[in-house]
Amino acid sequence: MLKRKIYITLGLALTLAISAKAQVDKWQAGVVKQEFLYDKAPFPSCHSATIAETPTGLVASFFGGTKERNPDVEIYISRFVDGKWLAPVSVANGIQPDGKRLPTWNPVLYQVPGGDLLLFYKIGPKPSEWWGLMKTSKDGGVTWSDATKLPDGYIGPVKNKPVLLSNGNLFAPSSKEGNGWKIHFEVTKDNGKTWRTVGPLVENGIKAIQPSILQHGNGKLQILARTANRAIVESWSDDNGETWSALSKTSLPNNNSGTDAVTMKDGRHVLVYNHVLPPGDLAKGPRTPLNVSVSKDGKNWSAALILEDSPISQYSYPAVIQTSDGMLHFIYTWRREKIKHVVVDPSKLKLKKIKNGIWPKLNGYTAPVITETKNEEP
DSSP states (O other), rough: HHHHHHHHHHHHHHHHHHHHHHHTTTTTTTTEEHHHHHHOSSSSSEEEEEEEEEEEETEEEEEEESTTSSSTTTTEEEEEEETTEOEEEEEEEOOOTTTTTTOEEEEEEEEESSSOOEEEESSSGGGOOOEEEEEEEEESTTOOOEEEOOEEEEEEESSSEEEEOOTTTTTEEEEEEESSSSEEEESSTTTSSSSEEEEEOOOOTOOEEEEEEEETTTEEEEEEEESSSEEEEEESSTTTSSOOOOEEEEEOOOOOOEEEEEOTTSEEEEEOOOOOOSSTOOOOOOOOOEEEEESSSSSEEEEEEEEESSOOOEEEEEEEEETTOEEEEEEEEETTEEEEEEEEEEEGGEEEEETBBBOOOOOOOOOOOOOOOOOOOO
């Protein structure tokens, strides 16, 4: 009888797993490949991934350790070689000259066109006290320079990739979390040798951080950002980012977790985020599901993908790029245990309009009910 119960339980679990996979597949038109960067690693927890295309292939980075904020957290690099991701290698830690060890945070990769691969990251006990550093690689992430500390008060891109503008300015979207949440930009024309600041943006009563930049042509830019105000917010610039409108809410929800966005070669804009409102009137919510939306104008959005919808949170802190072959590459935290990479063909996406901020229904798909959450760190 006991064996029979075990078999029934295992069979039910397998049936539910297959059913759940079949469910989310209905929202995955265009998905070409899904994979983890690694199966096993010398750290139990990871977060905040970034990805870049180099002349020699894809490179990803993230932080890993016993737990976010712990002093053993280091910056890791993984390279995509011969069709697979190589084992992650530590390239930076927080060991100070006096031997004290501090956590590292939020790596961001940027490939200079025809130049070096840049790695920005932070060291410090917490976001309100961290400082920025940069390393460079001339061989697609195989070897790295010594770290260079950014000027006092600069941290580089806080989470999402910099954007190279037509005037030669490299705009790093950034923010501070000390005396209130404030968005600003750190700008360089010489790939990080010298810097200047634009901002902070007018908050309009909104607590926002971690912006990403979209390009609309003719010097028109848009940012989308995370907030503690239950909505993704935006700001617009008509002069290549030198001045910006006050922050304002979009119709899209935010659970006080990171997002990312990119402008594709065809002019459309892609946003990856958790399309979920925090429960009740709370400012923070579960980090599942993980969604992708597409827009032609940055204002009206259509549902495109659900990358993850398991009721077991979290799927978070995504990054997205479009590679030279036109494919979209998403990378994100998978339950704080692994980093997942998803490749999408944007020409195969099936879009449904988002009305009043509500994710549209799809025949045959029922959203799971959240039953378990991982520790939702910042």
